[in-house]
Amino acid sequence: MRDVSVQTATIGVGPGGARAAESLSDSWTRGASRNPYAAGLARLLASYRAIPVDQRVRLAKKTSNLFRTRARSRAPGLDTGGLTGVLAVDPDARTADVGGMCTYEDLVAATLPYGLAPLIVPQLKTITVGGAATGGGIESAAFRNGVVYDDIVVMDVLTGAGEVVTAAPEGPHADLYYGFANSYGSLGYATRLRVRLEPVAPFVALRHLRFHDVTELQDAIGRICERRAHDGEPVDYLDGVVFTATEMYLTLGRGTHDPGPTSDYTGQQVFYRSIQQRTTDRLTIHDYLWRWDTDWFWCSRAFGAQQPLIRRLWPRPLRRSSVYWKLVALDRRFDVADRIEKLNGRPPLERVVQDIEVPLAGTADFLTWFLTEVPIEPIWLCPLRIPRRRDADPASTAPTWPLHPFEPERTYVNIGFWSAVPQAPGGPPGATNRRIEATVSALGGHKSLYSDAFYSRAEFAAKYGGATYAQLKSTYDPTHRLLDLYDKAVRRQ
Secondary structure (H helix, E strand, O other), X not given: XXXXXXXXXXXXXXXXXXXXXXXXXXXXXXXXXXXXHHHHHHHHHXXXXXXXXXXXXXXXXXXXOOOOOOOOOOOOOEOOOOOOOEEEEEOOOOEEEEXXXXXXXXXXXXXXXXXXXXXXXXXXXXXXXHHHHHHOOOOOOHHHHOOHHHHEEEEEEEEOOOOEEEEOOXXXXXXXXXXXXXXXXXXXXXEEEEEEEEEOOOEEEEEEEEEOOHHHHHHHHHXXXXXXEEOOEEOOEEEEEEEEOOEEEEEEEEEEOOOOOOOOOOOOOOXXXXXXXXXXXXXXXXXXXXXXXXXXXXXXXXXXXXOHHHHHHOOHHHOOHHHHHHHHHHHHHHOHHHHHHHHOOOOOEEEEEEEEEEEHHHHHHHHHHHHHHOOOXXXXXXXEEOOOOOOOOOOOOOOOOOXXXXXXXXXXEEEEEEEEEEOOOOOOOOHHHHHHHHHHHHOOOEEOOOOOOOOOHHHHHHHOOHHHHHHHHHHHOOOOOXXXXXXXXXXXX
């Protein structure tokens, strides 16, 4: 295990600390410094104890990648400031230990010098490993590697009961390991995680394949996912962009060591536009992993950042998703967009910021409906396939992650769309989002919970592991110090 910034450590933090220390496996602490992680965890637990028992426990975070509006709370939050960064990288075992608040930007920076990267690297730099472990993360290796949950080896979790436990696929807290996925901090917060890594080549060669029909596109996704190849060449990465009903692309990536010129989309050029303009491309692995962050996929256009003059004046270090997210937060706080719409005699806007997943066979149907009914473009596509649990019955279709209902070894397509539409006069709040939810449900799919949701409590429980979740909640947060998942995801408390 090689040091990167700090080392792993055991815990000795006063009340509750002894039990936390006993829960940690020896493999976490062997040969490691005993100070930085312990100090960070001590700060976290002290902040937990400082929150009055009659108030909800929340994180004290300055940034977020969630798009749910939440009720404001004046209660102090958990101090996670000591749980950032990469703790250690083991290039031989191909794992990295990180603090729960470590960003993927920091993790990738620590692993790429070894020619390694996490199995799944969510596209936005400031997504944290702990946040992804509880809320999900996906990218173009997902058709090979699953989602973020699938690359977590083991993790320490501060539960709602104020205890730190080690959750692994086997052991006394295996139920929490599997149930933590998609729980969005309603069972606890990951304080330290061990992440699987895979070898990556220094460059990625890209091919952009154009399609004119959604059924043709769906069929191609199925073939490529099954073969992991196209026209005799291996495919290591796969995602796509739909611009219109007759213009859509799949981008196929292949890792390569071959030297040669590479493109740079952190300057004047915009990556998603290049997909329409060229059939092949090459990026460094670093720039490939972060190709979507510079322009927040294509959402930077809402701020004028794709206009040539504005782009030249916009400092390059500030062309990143975290900056755009702050601008969105300001808009929400002061209702800037709705004020502009009102001044122009138009109705207020309904935010439609969603990622949904449908089985492969429903992809063409959903795209056809969406392109007809919802005036949003472009649309992002990302195929994924969840591995089966090692201890599962090979014939079982039970979800590997019970709160995130992917059937194992079945191909799904994540479809992402992030914009706003005019509110229908007299319609219910979230009318377009409700129609999307109904359409996705009819196709046997579901949606991510990072944004607005409108399900009834019964429908939500049926979709997101209600009985399993209730048991986990009673075990790990018996006094409900943390918000219930439904209250977070739907009621936006």
